[in-house]
Amino acid sequence: MTPNREDYLKLILELGGDQKKVSNKKIVAGLSISGASVSEMINKLVKEGLVEHSPYQGVQLTAAGLEKASTLVRKHRLWEVFLVDHLGYSWNEVHDEAEVLEHVTSSQMEQRLDAYLSHPTFCPHGGMIPQQGQTVHEKGRETLVNYPEGSTIRIARVLDEKELLDYLMDLTIDIHDVYTIKAIAAYEGPITLQNDQKEVSISYKAASTIFVDLL
Ligand SMILES: [Zn+2]
The missing domain is CATH 1.10.10.10 (Winged helix-like DNA-binding domain superfamily/Winged helix DNA-binding domain)
Known part of the structure; x- marks a missing residue:
């Protein structure tokens, strides 16, 4: 595509x-x-x-670009919430559907959908859903590659990108998971995360698109 x-x-x-x-x-x-x-x-x-x-x-x-992007992002993310919460989709399956739906959603439908979902504020990937007419302001966060070994982090937001989400599903890494950074390989090599349940190695490329909160 x-x-x-x-x-x-x-x-x-x-x-x-x-x-x-x-x-x-x-x-x-x-x-x-x-x-x-x-x-x-x-x-x-x-x-x-x-x-x-x-x-x-x-x-x-620019301000005009942000406004345009925000309206689309809002529609996109409302549909994601609907698909995950009401139609049983998982977070790696919703992108393409939401991508199509966002372009055919009128502002009235957007309002009705928002009300039906009880005004959600985050999408399944941790992205902010702005109110109608408002612009998106994601919380300023660093990605996983910005923290040293020994840091304890929570997965707060990931890019809504199919390949990445499939990869994270394979690794059974989920939003809101908490991990300690156990090892960082040299030359942009994999980053090893660990918690009580598991130890996983994640590629540098993927890690650079995962936004985390430092705990
Ligand atoms: Zn999303």
Whole structure:
């Protein structure tokens, strides 16, 4: 699937691009596409006034970009909650469905869905669901790769990305899990996590998209 402009806006937001610059490299990793395609789309988004781009630093959403991304993210995440809580989906299965649904959801349906779900504030991946008309502000968090061995962390939010979520399901890593960082391999090697129940090794790439709270 070729990601469209809205996927870019959402990903930039998910990577913290409402408050700081997000590198092209992170966008390439998040969408699993070539650097050239990312550059091309970023140029379009800059022309449309949805992002600002600084060479070598990356992109940040403008107010208009943030507003557009927030509406989509809200619809997307409300559907995720619905699919997981009411239709028995697991968190790695909801992305594609929510991706389709978000584009055909009117603002009235969005309001009804929100009320039906009793106004949830987080999606199954730990992402914030803004109120209607509000913008998304994810809590500023570092990713798993930013903490030293011995740190105790809680998995607080992960990117809503199928490949990543499948991988985490295989490792039986779940949102809100608490682990101690037992070992960090050199040269961006795997990171070993441990708690009472298990010990798991997670790739550096995946760890760099997992946002954690330090306990
Ligand atoms: Zn989500």
